[in-house]
Amino acid sequence: MKPxxxxxxxxxxxxxxxxxxxxFGHDGKVLAGGQSLxxxxxxxxxxxxxxxxxxxxxxxxxxxxxxxxxxxxxxVRHAQLEHHAxxxxxxxxxxxxxxxxxxxxxxxxxxTVGSIAHADPSGEMPAVLALTSGYVDLASSRGTRTVAxxxxxxxxxxSCLAEDEMATGASFGFFPPGxxxxxxxxxxxxxxxxxxxxxxxxxxxxxxITSARASFVSVTPTPDVLDLSELLAGNxxxxxxxxxxxxxxxxxxxxxxxxxxxxxxxxxxxGVLTARVLAEAASSAITASVSATTTTTATTTxxxxxxxxxxxxxxxxxx
Amino acid sequence: MTETIRTDAEPLVEITLHxxxxxxxxxxxxxxxxxxxxxxxxxxxxxxxxxxxxVCGACTVLVDGTPMRSCLMFAxxxxxxxxxxVEGLAEHVEDSGNGxxxxxxxxxxxxxxxxxxxxxxxxxxxxxxxxGFLTTITAYLRENPDPTETEAREAISGxxxxxxxxxxxxKSVIRAAEIAKERGVGA
Numbered sequence: 001m002k003p004x005x006x007x008x009x010x011x012x013x014x015x016x017x018x019x020x021x022x023x024f025g026h027d028g029k030v031l032a033g034g035q036s037l038x039x040x041x042x043x044x045x046x047x048x049x050x051x052x053x054x055x056x057x058x059x060x061x062x063x064x065x066x067x068x069x070x071x072x073x074x075x076v077r078h079a080q081l082e083h084h085a086x087x088x089x090x091x092x093x094x095x096x097x098x099x100x101x102x103x104x105x106x107x108x109x110x111x112t113v114g115s116i117a118h119a120d121p122s123g124e125m126p127a128v129l130a131l132t133s134g135y136v137d138l139a140s141s142r143g144t145r146t147v148a149x150x151x152x153x154x155x156x157x158x159s160c161l162a163e164d165e166m167a168t169g170a171s172f173g174f175f176p177p178g179x180x181x182x183x184x185x186x187x188x189x190x191x192x193x194x195x196x197x198x199x200x201x202x203x204x205x206x207x208x209i210t211s212a213r214a215s216f217v218s219v220t221p222t223p224d225v226l227d228l229s230e231l232l233a234g235n236x237x238x239x240x241x242x243x244x245x246x247x248x249x250x251x252x253x254x255x256x257x258x259x260x261x262x263x264x265x266x267x268x269x270x271g272v273l274t275a276r277v278l279a280e281a282a283s284s285a286i287t288a289s290v291s292a293t294t295t296t297t298a299t300t301t302x303x304x305x306x307x308x309x310x311x312x313x314x315x316x317x318x319x
Numbered sequence: 320m321t322e323t324i325r326t327d328a329e330p331l332v333e334i335t336l337h338x339x340x341x342x343x344x345x346x347x348x349x350x351x352x353x354x355x356x357x358x359x360x361x362x363x364x365x366x367x368x369x370x371x372x373x374v375c376g377a378c379t380v381l382v383d384g385t386p387m388r389s390c391l392m393f394a395x396x397x398x399x400x401x402x403x404x405v406e407g408l409a410e411h412v413e414d415s416g417n418g419x420x421x422x423x424x425x426x427x428x429x430x431x432x433x434x435x436x437x438x439x440x441x442x443x444x445x446x447x448x449x450x451g452f453l454t455t456i457t458a459y460l461r462e463n464p465d466p467t468e469t470e471a472r473e474a475i476s477g478x479x480x481x482x483x484x485x486x487x488x489x490k491s492v493i494r495a496a497e498i499a500k501e502r503g504v505g506a
């Protein structure tokens with residue numbers, strides 16, 4: 001199992017990378033961490049003529065926590081984001097999900113933006129991007145654009161990236177104050193692709209649920225968000241109708257059958273996991289809600305603006 | 320017999336790698352995986368190649384001290400880092416023992432704490448997966464010098480072994496932490 005031949009490009013700046021993509025993008029792939037791409041090349045499921053290795057590109061390896069989002073560059077490794085204290089403090093869901101991304105050794109090399117650009121329905125981080133109303137920064141020699149998660153993913157392993165474009169970064173939006181988050185998935189073996197996975201965010205205000213949302217791993221063609229607010233809003237967080245929510249989730253998903261599990265088994269898992277993560281998120285929302293009203297921590301201030309920015313960017317245009 | 324003359328020879332690039340503190344230069348195609356470059360071009364066959372898609376962990380090497388799969392990195396990319404393979408794990412201690420002339424010191428290679436623990440705990444049988452375990456555990460113990468058995472199990476979850484059933488490998492992780500402490504140095 002060896003990759004087919006390719007021309008290796010090692011640009012040192014984003015502009016250089018984009019120039020290469022403009023010329024060879026139709027027969028090229030961007031190589032960042034390579035933890036999904038290189039297996040594909042090794043197995044010859046793809047054989048691009050050009051690889052644009054961005055590992056030497058300066059300025060793409062930072063995690064930045066602003067008032068409304070966690071912004072990451074295209075070379076931020078999963079492990080770097082997983083262990084980022086400020087990112088975890090503002091958006092615990094990032095670490096909750098990242099510890100499920102393959103094994104620690106893979107997370108040392110693989111990049112979160114690469115995982116998003118790969119658009120694998122079995123990827124954890126696309127689901128997290130969707131749930132946080134996140135967005136992806138794209139660049140080409142023609143200009144830059146910002147695309148919301150819901151517009152970025154077009155299908156399994158298919159994103160709206162043009163052939164001359166690369167994803168230079170991604171941003172995960174914050175939830176309103178008083179939001180609890182949880183992530184769970186079921187795998188055959190530790191670190192395997194999930195048979196099914198669920199991310200959830202539940203917001204509690206004045207002792208009552210105001211919003212509840214979930215997104216899914218391995219059971220929907222693209223990481224869409226199921227809004228359960230209508231069902232759960234107004235309930236006390238200890239008494240949400242998780243069973244009914246689980247039923248809605250089972251109806252929402254569209255799992256495939258493969259050698260690892262039948263579609264029906266995956267659907268059953270979705271129900272179990274959804275009930276579990278909603279209860280867990282609601283429970284931590286109570287804690288978050290208390291700290292939001294009794295303290296004036298940076299977290300509270302930072303989350304106050306919520307994820308509105310990404311919606312504003314939904315209809316992004318080329319510069 | 321006629322000699323076949325290849326006209327489609329693949330272009331080679333010169334690749335310089337820093338491995339175990341030594342600078343090596345060799346020519347290879349750009350598609351050469353780091354794992355294959357170590358084994359074929361540099362003849363460092365301690366790094367084993369198992370699944371070639373990142374699942375088995377046998378090819379794990381340290382990249383600037385961090386464990387990564389050498390089958391999921393190209394040698395051309397690896398030029399920017401300091402690579403440590405299983406051959407680079409042994410420690411070198413000063414031996415002023417009996418065989419030396421007075422005042423002379425011999426530098427002796429010694430098994431690292433992790434290697435020593437694998438010997439003591441019978442942490443391997445066929446040994447194919449061992450290089451990947453040794454590199455992974457070496458890096459892990461630097462970050463977590465005192466793991467519990469559960470943590471040890473978690474630490475090796477990305478490496479497959481078909482012989483041992485893992486019990487003795489878990490014991491080796493715990494024992495390696497002890498040896499490192501006894502020696503008063505990091506793993």
